[in-house]
Amino acid sequence: MPRTVAEREQPRATRVSRRRLLGGGAAAAGVAGAAGIGWGAATRTPREHDRDPGLETVPFHGPHQAGIDTEPPRSVAFVGFDLNPELDREDIIGLLKIWTDDAARLTQGKPALADTEPELAMRPARLTVTVGFGPELFTVAGLAALRPAWLKQLPSFPIDQLDPAYTGADLLLQICADEATTVSHAVRVLSKHVKSLVRVRWVQRGFRNAPRGQTMRNLMGQVDGTVNIAPGTADFDRLVWDDGGAQAWLAGGTSLVLRRIAMKLDTWDELDADGRATTLGRHDSTGAPLTGSTEFDDPDFTKVDRYGIPVIPPSSHIARAHHAHDHERFLRRGYNYDDAPAPGHVSNSGLLFVACQRDVDAQYLPVQARLAEFDALNQWTTPVGSAVFVIPPGVPAPGGYLGQQLFDSAARGR
Numbered sequence: 001m002p003r004t005v006a007e008r009e010q011p012r013a014t015r016v017s018r019r020r021l022l023g024g025g026a027a028a029a030g031v032a033g034a035a036g037i038g039w040g041a042a043t044r045t046p047r048e049h050d051r052d053p054g055l056e057t058v059p060f061h062g063p064h065q066a067g068i069d070t071e072p073p074r075s076v077a078f079v080g081f082d083l084n085p086e087l088d089r090e091d092i093i094g095l096l097k098i099w100t101d102d103a104a105r106l107t108q109g110k111p112a113l114a115d116t117e118p119e120l121a122m123r124p125a126r127l128t129v130t131v132g133f134g135p136e137l138f139t140v141a142g143l144a145a146l147r148p149a150w151l152k153q154l155p156s157f158p159i160d161q162l163d164p165a166y167t168g169a170d171l172l173l174q175i176c177a178d179e180a181t182t183v184s185h186a187v188r189v190l191s192k193h194v195k196s197l198v199r200v201r202w203v204q205r206g207f208r209n210a211p212r213g214q215t216m217r218n219l220m221g222q223v224d225g226t227v228n229i230a231p232g233t234a235d236f237d238r239l240v241w242d243d244g245g246a247q248a249w250l251a252g253g254t255s256l257v258l259r260r261i262a263m264k265l266d267t268w269d270e271l272d273a274d275g276r277a278t279t280l281g282r283h284d285s286t287g288a289p290l291t292g293s294t295e296f297d298d299p300d301f302t303k304v305d306r307y308g309i310p311v312i313p314p315s316s317h318i319a320r321a322h323h324a325h326d327h328e329r330f331l332r333r334g335y336n337y338d339d340a341p342a343p344g345h346v347s348n349s350g351l352l353f354v355a356c357q358r359d360v361d362a363q364y365l366p367v368q369a370r371l372a373e374f375d376a377l378n379q380w381t382t383p384v385g386s387a388v389f390v391i392p393p394g395v396p397a398p399g400g401y402l403g404q405q406l407f408d409s410a411a412r413g414r
C-alpha cells in the first residue's frame with residue numbers, strides 16, 4: 001500500500017489505526033480482488049484521493065523487492081547494463097550497495113547522497129526501483145553454481161526478429177513511478193553513480209494509463225491485463241515468489257522476462273471490430289470474452305455456435321495463451337512504448353511485455369512456445385527484444401543490500 005512521505009514519519013501503530021479509521025484494509029482489498037486483479041486500489045478512500053499523489057511512497061524494505069506486486073505506476077524505464085569486463089565479485093557488491101542506498105532514499109522522497117538535483121527527489125510518486133541479475137553476472141561473480149537453472153536467454157523462436165540493441169543484459173533496473181520526471185531522475189542518479197563499473201546497453205521507456213484499479217489498454221486498443229494473478233493471494237505466493245527450494249538464497253525473489261514486441265499498427269488499422277475480436281478472442285470495446293458480456297466474465301473455450309464452430313477461435317490469442325496447466329500461469333505487468341519511427345514509417349509502437357514467475361522454464365516457456373507456433377495476433381506483432389533476469393529478494397531492513405542473500409550464501413559455501 002503506497003504511503004505518503006508524511007505518513008512514513010508517523011509511528012507504525014498510528015498508521016495502522018489511521019488506515020482502519022479510513023475504512024481500508026483487507027476487507028476492502030478483497031472486494032477489489034473480486035472485481036479484477038486486485039492491486040489494492042479499493043483500499044484507497046475518497047479522502048486519500050484528495051492528497052497529492054506525487055507524494056505517495058511505496059516501502060523500499062521488505063521480504064520482496066517492490067515493483068513486482070506493486071500496482072504498476074504510469075511510467076517505466078527498463079535499463080539494461082553490461083558489467084565492465086575486468087570486474088570481480090567485490091565490485092558487484094559495491095555497486096549493489098550504492099544502488100541500495102540510492103533506491104532506499106529516492107523511493108522515500110529523499111535525495112540520494114550527492115544528488116545534484118535534490119528537488120527532483122521530492123515527488124516520489126510511488127517510485128519503485130527493482131534490480132535484476134542477468135545470466136552473465138553469476139559467471140563474472142564466480143557464482144555459476146548459484147545461478148537458477150532457468151536463468152538463460154530464451155530459445156530463439158521463428159517469430160523473433162531480435163535486435164541486439166534490445167536483447168540480453170547483465171543487470172536490470174526497472175524504475176517505475178507515476179511521474180515521468182521522477183523516473184528520469186532516478187534513472188540518471190542510479191546510472192551515473194555506477195558509471196565506472198557498467199555500460200548502459202539499452203533503455204526502454206514505457207507508459208500505461210488507466211484509472212486506479214482498472215485495466216490498461218495497449219496501443220492496439222485492447223484491454224490488456226485482465227487475466228492475471230492478484231498480488232497478496234495464495235496463487236501469487238505459489239506462482240510468483242520463489243520459496244528457496246532450488247536455491248535457498250532466492251526465497252522471496254522471482255524472475256522477470258522482458259520482451260519488446262513491436263506492433264504493426266498500420267496493417268492492424270485495416271481490421272474491423274469483428275476481425276480484431278476474433279484475432280484476440282475478446283471485444284476491444286469492453287474487454288469481454290466473445291462468450292461473455294463483461295471484462296471479467298470467464299471465457300468459455302468449449303462454447304460452439306449453431307454450426308458447431310467455437311465462439312472463441314482456437315487460433316485466437318487468448319485461446320492459445322490460456323494456461324493448459326495451472327503451472328503455466330505467470331504475472332503480466334507490461335507497459336506500452338511509442339518511440340520515434342524510422343524514416344518512411346508512421347509508428348514505432350508496441351508492448352514492453354513483462355512476465356514474472358518462479359520458474360521461467362516451467363511457467364513461461366510452454367506458453368511462449370505455443371504462441372510462437374501459432375497465434376492469430378502474430379500477424380501484427382513481432383518480438384524485437386528479449387532478456388531474462390532473476391529478481392533477488394528484497395532488503396529486509398536498513399543495513400542490508402540488494403542481492404546480499406546471494407553473496408552471503410556464496411561466502412558460506414552454499
Ligand code: HEM
Nearest residue numbers: 218222223224225226227261318321322323351367368381
Ligand atoms: C504485443 C504482444 C501482445 C499483445 C498485444 C497481447 C495482448 C493481450 C490481450 C489484449 C489479452 C486479453 C486480456 C487479458 O487477459 O489481458 C491477452 C491475454 C493474454 N496474453 Fe497476451 N499479448 C501479447 C503478447 C503475449 C505474450 C508474449 C504472452 C506470453 C508468452 C502473452 C500471454 C497472455 C496470456 C497468458 C493471456 C491470458 C490468456 C487467458 O487465460 O485468457 N501475451 N494478451
